[in-house]
Amino acid sequence: MLQPDIYDIVTKLRCRMLAFVPVVLASLVTAAAGASAAERLDSLQLLGREIAAGTSVKFPFIPDRSFEASYLNTPVFVARGLTPGPTLCLTAGVHGDELNGVEVARRAFAQTDPEELRGTLIALPAINAAGVRTGTRYMSDRRDLNRTFPGREGGSVGSLIAHSITTNVLIHCDALVDLHTASNQRTNLPQIRADISDPAIRELAIHFGLGIVVAGSGPDGSLRREAANAGIPAIIYEAGEPFRFQLDEIERGVQGVENVMAYLGMTEQVERKVPDSRIYERSRWIRAARGQGGFFFPTADLGDVVQSGDMLGTIVDPFTDASFEVIAPLAGEIIGMAVPQPVLSGYALFHIAWHASD
Numbered sequence: 001m002l003q004p005d006i007y008d009i010v011t012k013l014r015c016r017m018l019a020f021v022p023v024v025l026a027s028l029v030t031a032a033a034g035a036s037a038a039e040r041l042d043s044l045q046l047l048g049r050e051i052a053a054g055t056s057v058k059f060p061f062i063p064d065r066s067f068e069a070s071y072l073n074t075p076v077f078v079a080r081g082l083t084p085g086p087t088l089c090l091t092a093g094v095h096g097d098e099l100n101g102v103e104v105a106r107r108a109f110a111q112t113d114p115e116e117l118r119g120t121l122i123a124l125p126a127i128n129a130a131g132v133r134t135g136t137r138y139m140s141d142r143r144d145l146n147r148t149f150p151g152r153e154g155g156s157v158g159s160l161i162a163h164s165i166t167t168n169v170l171i172h173c174d175a176l177v178d179l180h181t182a183s184n185q186r187t188n189l190p191q192i193r194a195d196i197s198d199p200a201i202r203e204l205a206i207h208f209g210l211g212i213v214v215a216g217s218g219p220d221g222s223l224r225r226e227a228a229n230a231g232i233p234a235i236i237y238e239a240g241e242p243f244r245f246q247l248d249e250i251e252r253g254v255q256g257v258e259n260v261m262a263y264l265g266m267t268e269q270v271e272r273k274v275p276d277s278r279i280y281e282r283s284r285w286i287r288a289a290r291g292q293g294g295f296f297f298p299t300a301d302l303g304d305v306v307q308s309g310d311m312l313g314t315i316v317d318p319f320t321d322a323s324f325e326v327i328a329p330l331a332g333e334i335i336g337m338a339v340p341q342p343v344l345s346g347y348a349l350f351h352i353a354w355h356a357s358d
């Protein structure tokens with residue numbers, strides 16, 4: 001949980017946003033006619049700066065100049081619209097090696113015109129900036145930043161960063177999209193992860209427009225979960241592999257952010273037709289069986305819908321040439337998988353999702 005005062009603030013913000021969306025959607029036509037002085041948005045005070053309506057800025061997040069604070073030299077992008085509207089926050093690079101999301105945030109911000117925008121877009125495209133530069137998932141103190149939110153004063157470096165971001169930036173967010181990829185040596189089908197038991201989060205997830213939503217509230221200490229706990233509707237876009245830029249996954253992410261901005265009434269853009277979402281309430285990893293390590297060669301692929309008993313790949317023991325089949329123990333869609341590589345017993349090979357009613 002956040003500190004009580006922060007929790008109160010973001011809870012109020014969220015209430016404001018939930019009330020705001022239908023109002024904004026209903027007033028698109030009048031707003032399009034041009035902003036009167038009364039409708040003009042105030043400037044935003046953020047991290048010691050004043051960002052005027054109708055402008056966009058990029059600056060480093062530097063809470064102070066001390067040695068201890070130098071680790072937080074992460075970029076902050078802000079586009080402040082001319083007319084009132086919600087504040088959407090994009091976060092990426094929480095895991096420094098997950099580059100697709102970093103580029104989604106950069107492109108989505110670059111194409112946002114503050115003079116056309118309603119409300120505010122805040123992007124933290126490389127929260128773990130050192131990790132993005134060096135291709136490292138974790139913080140410089142080897143902590144996982146995505147397990148340290150909301151952070152606390154007096155904590156580890158990761159916890160300090162999380163606390164600083166929570167108290168300085170997240171308090172402004174009415175909705176949040178956190179951008180990720182699969183972890184090392186794995187790849188994910190583009191998907192939204194969201195706590196669909198919360199109606200506002202469910203709507204945000206569906207309106208991203210990918211067509212695949214995997215239910216779950218995320219681990220304790222993750223940015224998305226703790227933001228949601230604080231009352232900010234938050235979802236994750238997961239797509240592709242770490243360490244590389246994958247253009248299809250990046251383009252789909254940018255399109256999803258555009259859809260969310262249209263849904264929130266932040267842009268003139270007509271929201272793309274929202275596809276029927278496959279909402280999966282359950283998922284689990286299929287692992288290499290005990291004693292069946294070796295070289296993994298998948299035959300199934302991301303997006304395949306498999307039945308119980310289907311063969312998904314083989315593992316060959318290079319010492320004995322014994323070959324083991326990887327068999328689906330249940331039916332579902334493959335939403336994540338390991339790439340071909342040497343694997344040991346218990347290694348997670350295929351992530352399968354299915355409907356609770358199946």
Ligand SMILES: [Zn+2]
Nearest residue numbers: 095098180181
């Ligand atoms: Zn991640």
